[in-house]
Amino acid sequence: MSADGDDPLQAFIAALSELRADVGTPPYRELQRLNPAKLPSSTVHGLLEGERRRPPAWPLVDAYVRACLTYGRRHGVELAPDEAEFLDTWLRRHKALSAAVSQTPEPSQDDAEDSRPRIMGGRPPARGHFSGRHELMAELESKMAAQTAWPVCLLGPSGHGKTQLASEYIHRHASRYSIVFWIRAEPPTQIRTDLATLGKQLVHGVGEAEIVAETLKLLREDPGCAPWLLVFDNAGHPDTLGAFLPHDGPGHVLITSHDPAWDEVAVPIEVGVFKREDSVELLTWRVPGISAEEAARVAEELGDLPLGIVQAGSYMKSSGLTPDAYIARLREQPGRVLDELPPVDYGRGLASAWALGFETLGQTHPEALHLLQRCAFLRPESISRHLLLQGSLPLAGDTVGVFQDPVLADTAIRMLTQYGFMRLASQGTVQVHRLLQTTIRKRLSDAESERVRHDVHLLLAGSDCGDPENRAGLARYAELAGHAEASSLAGCADRDVRAFVAKLVRYFQVIGDVESAERYAGAELAASPPAAGEVAPEPAPVPPVRRSLLMARTMEGDDWTRLIYQVTTGDCTPVVGAGISRRTAARVRALSWEWAGRLGYPFPDAWDFESVLDYAVTLPDRAAMAEELLAALRDEWEQPDDEEDPYAFLAEIPATSYLTTAYHGRLTKALLRAGREPVVKVPPWRPELSVAEPVVAPTPERPLVCHLAGAYDVPGSLVLSEHDRVRCLRVEYGKWSADILGALVTYPFLMLGHNPRSASYGMLMSLLAGVSPSRRNIVVLHDPDPGGMDEAAREYHLARIARLNMRASVWWGDARAFIQELSHRLESAA
Numbered sequence: 001m002s003a004d005g006d007d008p009l010q011a012f013i014a015a016l017s018e019l020r021a022d023v024g025t026p027p028y029r030e031l032q033r034l035n036p037a038k039l040p041s042s043t044v045h046g047l048l049e050g051e052r053r054r055p056p057a058w059p060l061v062d063a064y065v066r067a068c069l070t071y072g073r074r075h076g077v078e079l080a081p082d083e084a085e086f087l088d089t090w091l092r093r094h095k096a097l098s099a100a101v102s103q104t105p106e107p108s109q110d111d112a113e114d115s116r117p118r119i120m121g122g123r124p125p126a127r128g129h130f131s132g133r134h135e136l137m138a139e140l141e142s143k144m145a146a147q148t149a150w151p152v153c154l155l156g157p158s159g160h161g162k163t164q165l166a167s168e169y170i171h172r173h174a175s176r177y178s179i180v181f182w183i184r185a186e187p188p189t190q191i192r193t194d195l196a197t198l199g200k201q202l203v204h205g206v207g208e209a210e211i212v213a214e215t216l217k218l219l220r221e222d223p224g225c226a227p228w229l230l231v232f233d234n235a236g237h238p239d240t241l242g243a244f245l246p247h248d249g250p251g252h253v254l255i256t257s258h259d260p261a262w263d264e265v266a267v268p269i270e271v272g273v274f275k276r277e278d279s280v281e282l283l284t285w286r287v288p289g290i291s292a293e294e295a296a297r298v299a300e301e302l303g304d305l306p307l308g309i310v311q312a313g314s315y316m317k318s319s320g321l322t323p324d325a326y327i328a329r330l331r332e333q334p335g336r337v338l339d340e341l342p343p344v345d346y347g348r349g350l351a352s353a354w355a356l357g358f359e360t361l362g363q364t365h366p367e368a369l370h371l372l373q374r375c376a377f378l379r380p381e382s383i384s385r386h387l388l389l390q391g392s393l394p395l396a397g398d399t400v401g402v403f404q405d406p407v408l409a410d411t412a413i414r415m416l417t418q419y420g421f422m423r424l425a426s427q428g429t430v431q432v433h434r435l436l437q438t439t440i441r442k443r444l445s446d447a448e449s450e451r452v453r454h455d456v457h458l459l460l461a462g463s464d465c466g467d468p469e470n471r472a473g474l475a476r477y478a479e480l481a482g483h484a485e486a487s488s489l490a491g492c493a494d495r496d497v498r499a500f501v502a503k504l505v506r507y508f509q510v511i512g513d514v515e516s517a518e519r520y521a522g523a524e525l526a527a528s529p530p531a532a533g534e535v536a537p538e539p540a541p542v543p544p545v546r547r548s549l550l551m552a553r554t555m556e557g558d559d560w561t562r563l564i565y566q567v568t569t570g571d572c573t574p575v576v577g578a579g580i581s582r583r584t585a586a587r588v589r590a591l592s593w594e595w596a597g598r599l600g601y602p603f604p605d606a607w608d609f610e611s612v613l614d615y616a617v618t619l620p621d622r623a624a625m626a627e628e629l630l631a632a633l634r635d636e637w638e639q640p641d642d643e644e645d646p647y648a649f650l651a652e653i654p655a656t657s658y659l660t661t662a663y664h665g666r667l668t669k670a671l672l673r674a675g676r677e678p679v680v681k682v683p684p685w686r687p688e689l690s691v692a693e694p695v696v697a698p699t700p701e702r703p704l705v706c707h708l709a710g711a712y713d714v715p716g717s718l719v720l721s722e723h724d725r726v727r728c729l730r731v732e733y734g735k736w737s738a739d740i741l742g743a744l745v746t747y748p749f750l751m752l753g754h755n756p757r758s759a760s761y762g763m764l765m766s767l768l769a770g771v772s773p774s775r776r777n778i779v780v781l782h783d784p785d786p787g788g789m790d791e792a793a794r795e796y797h798l799a800r801i802a803r804l805n806m807r808a809s810v811w812w813g814d815a816r817a818f819i820q821e822l823s824h825r826l827e828s829a830a
Contacts, residue, residue: 016047023068023072028134066087121182121197141172155260158419159306164306176229178225183230188240196215199218219246232255274305275304283309290316297323311340315341338354354436361419377487381425385413386428458496458497475564559809573657575751578663579754592607599615614720647670658743661709668680671703680706680714681739682710683740686727695739744768754781779810794810797810798810
């Protein structure tokens, strides 16, 4: 300690934190990405926020400072024109710190003993390997340090790692406390037993009847016990624990619970599933030889469920199974696989944890279990409350109540969410993980399975979806068709269900899905065999579908109806071009004209920055000017618009993936402003971009943003020339990561901000040819040339789309006018 009372070590760490703030406070993961070999994100967290008694090693400080400088330069912050001199300054500061600390006396043995808790007991679980969850642990440490009269509660479903987080917190911070005691809160009778055990170490001469009350009084009033930490693990409702909390005492209370009622009487910390990078980190640490991409596939299969990830690591390591073999085994026998090798700090496997939850629900809320079983036969991603509650066909048995009583259904959904069996999604929908669905279905007997499946068929057939010829009902039919496929409805012989199948056949005809129409028409006939003596009728031919329904055409009224459903539910993938912002596009065109003159551009399309840029990068003697042009373009794109921001509108669509041909990050920034956590990727069109990255399972909260033409923030990724575009198109789809491929084939596209005469549009349409979804896409096209597009030009562009085998409805005009029209229709529909 220096004479003026300042701790030189803490001052040095504070200076490191200030350096990070000076360059824009990059996330720990971003610094790690800049130097993954020497700077894992956990090390950065430990460097800046961990408890230290010694100076950090110079190689760590050196790597951290270099990463901060690199991040700053990439974001327009230049702190050190002479990097070597700047690093030398930090090296001198590090040497001075080491000299200062070396003069401080080493702690004596007595001091070391005093740093440990005087009493540490209870029965905490065995501490397993703790990996990932850096941000969650940082949040816990921050809220525990700032704890007021309210306890801190780790809140989340069983098997999500609440107990492990609490145990890890004790391991890291026990030295802060005089008393640390772990109390088992389930069953509630155990609370009194464990508190009495603590009391026998604190108070003497008190009978069994008074020992708990005296212990709590001592913790509240005796400064000799301070500071203390009590952990109440697996607490039920707050009512079961309230009498045992030492309110207003000089200590901390940490609670783990799955009861959401704690949100009202404690400082909650939501403990959800792992982030994908946490899953990958744990699996790559646990399983020898597994790649990040393989780990991501396993994590995707398990839905990043923490308990499942831990078990998967143990299973693959002990059995020697490859990741793909493990996934196959998991799909075949999820109940058995998920019950093997439970972690030592939890005591049961994921399947057993689920089974215990099913058993508890069956006893306390049977209607919730009935609802969950039916949801296991529906499409997992989007199950609407409307579907669950508004069926007109009666169900049999004791399951009927939850599908008729909205309040009972609300209670069931709340309980399923509390147990982690269901997730609330947007627009009045819920989700059930497909692995949980598989486990539920396999637990049912054949008879139970058929009964539950038939209930689902009746729910679907009883939905009020109207006439399939009415365009207003197409969005509803699209939802029901997905659930019909998941529940194998086509083979049901029930008369009411067959009537619904006939409607589905007509719906598929209306939207031009000939294959599905023929398949369901054949199933309808097969499910209704003729009576004895009757001649089986010939199957009625499926009426031909008009060509206008199969190919590209100008947008019609029914397209708006379908699009309104898609943008409100996220049933689409926005594909965003660089021309989406009208004013920015105008500034870029002016810049393109200016640079065309400076470069001596010899062609008439000087307004097209892509052509001008291609000219600059193709000629060797203009390479330096090309770099200047790129920098100037970036400055223009990143200027805010005065007009209404189209990116803000796109960020409100609950889509799971976005594609863009723009280099800049305005879409990503808009998603961040909307409270979402986008994951940015680029296609592997160059060998150096083929480094395996974790495959993400995109969600509306954590969408994928794929820059098809590269991104400024990913060095070497920009597709700048015609040569680059050809290379990009030659990359086999098999080399693309599964999440990017999923964005290309899963949902219909909403394409806007594209000039049909631009090179990026040509590359985009070539990329999408043959992989675009069979459902109709919406394409917004605008030619900014003063001549615009006449009827002949429009016919050409429609034919060009049709030749690519893409079903599309085209709206002619700029993106801003289109968004205004769509916004108006959304307001009218609401």
